[in-house]
Amino acid sequence: MTIRVVEWSTGYLGRMAIEAIDARSELELVGVFVSDPAKIGVDAGRLAGLDRDLGVTATDDRAALLALEPDVVLYTAETETRFMGGIEDFTEFLRAGINVVASGPVLLQYPHGTIPEEMITALADAGREGGATLHVNGIDPGFANDVLPLAMTSLSRRIDLIRVGEIADYSVYHQGETMRRLFGFGQSMDTLPPLLRPGMLAAGWGSVVRQIAAALEITLDEPLIERHERIATDRDLSLLACEVPAGTQGAMRFEVVGQVDCEDRIILEHVTRTADDQAPDWPRPDRGNGCYRVEIFGEPEMRVEFTHHDSGGDHNVSGMLITAMRLVNSIEAVVAAEPGFIYAKDLPMITGRGLMV
Incomplete structure (x- = not known):
């Protein structure tokens, strides 16, 4: 048909x-x-x-x-x-x-x-x-943090914690309005970007955490937990989408966390840099400058990194x-x-x- x-x-x-x-x-x-x-x-x-x-x-x-x-x-x-x-x-x-x-x-x-x-x-x-x-649906939120981790759970005997996330270099990201206004890159460290206002992260990515929980038939504590860190760039950066002057926000890491009895059980994480050498202690891809990562802790412990790029090597396309x-x-x-x-x-x-x- x-x-x-x-x-x-x-x-x-x-x-x-x-x-x-x-x-x-x-x-x-x-x-x-x-x-x-x-x-x-x-x-x-x-x-x-x-x-x-x-x-x-x-x-x-x-x-x-x-x-x-x-x-x-x-x-x-x-x-x-x-x-x-x-x-x-x-x-x-x-x-x-x-x-x-x-x-x-x-x-x-x-x-x-x-x-x-x-x-x-x-x-x-x-x-x-x-x-x-x-x-x-889509990729994130979407396949990379719902279908992929749920498929992996079919290999588990016991699940203690699921962590799904994106680790990415946004220096070549095309969306200037998103980069500056929503994420706050290039903006003063004294100003909290809209994305990090209370409730915004859970509104944007809470669906990922809750869908995994629903599929695994667990009841999460409410509300979901939001965590974030930001660092300033130590030099002027000229990105594809915007300028990031020295001293302004250059990197961001956030989590949306589903807990059960106050214990982390499902974590959606984003680690976003605008230069490769930023935040060296934050998670990094095993290879390349960006990935989606799924980690399942329990028995057995599993980890998968999902990367993509077009024929010209562009991961934005x-x-x-x-x-x-x-x-x-x-x-x-x-x-x-x-x-x-x-x-x-x-x-x-x-x-x-x-x-x-």
């Missing part, structure tokens, strides 16, 4: 998704939503940077796209600054009987304990009403690509799932079936 797909947005992630949809034989691209007037009427293949037309032109006509009665909307539009707009879109699609696979808002990866239960119930009810399913592919390759399983919400812990194994040619 061919699954009819509408791609919602053609930003960096959306363009990769279009090419990925075209590569899968069970998927058919039938529509593309754009918000940029300059893209209206342009063929999807050209928007994706392909050297050919796909026979599908982009539009900003929502009603026309829903009238196509697609099986699924692959939603890669920006949602972190328009959370309620995303929720409204998902509700409309689900009630219309259209499945949704989305890259955000990331807290919907596993929203229990993060947003009001009535909001979760309303989305699930919209899905059941329309006979459609919603799945939100490949980070977007693996996010897009995780979503695209999940479409068939989401469409087959029971209506409502489905989380990474509940999906069957997703593979790259059909991609080895």
Whole structure:
């Protein structure tokens, strides 16, 4: 059975998704939503940077796209600054009987304990009403800290502690607004960046900790614990995204911790540097300048480092690509799932079936 797909947005992630949809034989691209007037009427293949037309032109006509009665909307539009707009879109699609696979808002990866239960119930009810399913995932939060560690726990006899995290050099990270405003790089050490205000870390990554706990059937203490450290750069740094003057914030380490009876059991960690020689006592990748790391302490003890890069060695580009592919390759399983919400812990194994040619 061919699954009819509408791609919602053609930003960096959306363009990769279009090419990925075209590569899968069970998927058919039938529509593309754009918000940029300059893209209206342009063929999807050209928007994706392909050297050919796909026979599908982009539009900003929502009603026309829903009238196509697609099986699924692959939603890669920006949602972190328009959370309620995303929720409204998902509700409309689900009630219309259209499945949704989305890259955000990331807290919907596993929203229990993060947003009001009535909001979760309303989305699930919209899905059941329309006979459609919603799945939100990515890489982080997502595969690197939900699917990967949970797969590893299948090898355990006893689990004492799970630590999942990203260790990365952000000197080549492209997002200037995120780097300066949210993370605080290049800003005064006297000013606490928005990301580190009480409750923000748990809002952003608590879904990871809670989903692992739910999959392992343990009840965490509430609220989740937030910890962080920051250090100033000792010299001026010129990054791809922003300038980091000497004396301003140059590196950050944070944890979101799930405890049971006041004992750490699940830890989500991020170690972020803007120069390789910063914070030498903080965790470092075994190789290269960035990785996702999963450590499981118990019997046996296990550790895996997951790295990626594109053919040119760029891990920023490949980070977007693996996010897009995780979503695209999940479409068939989401469409087959029971209506409502489905989380990474509940999906069957997703593979790259059909991609080895």
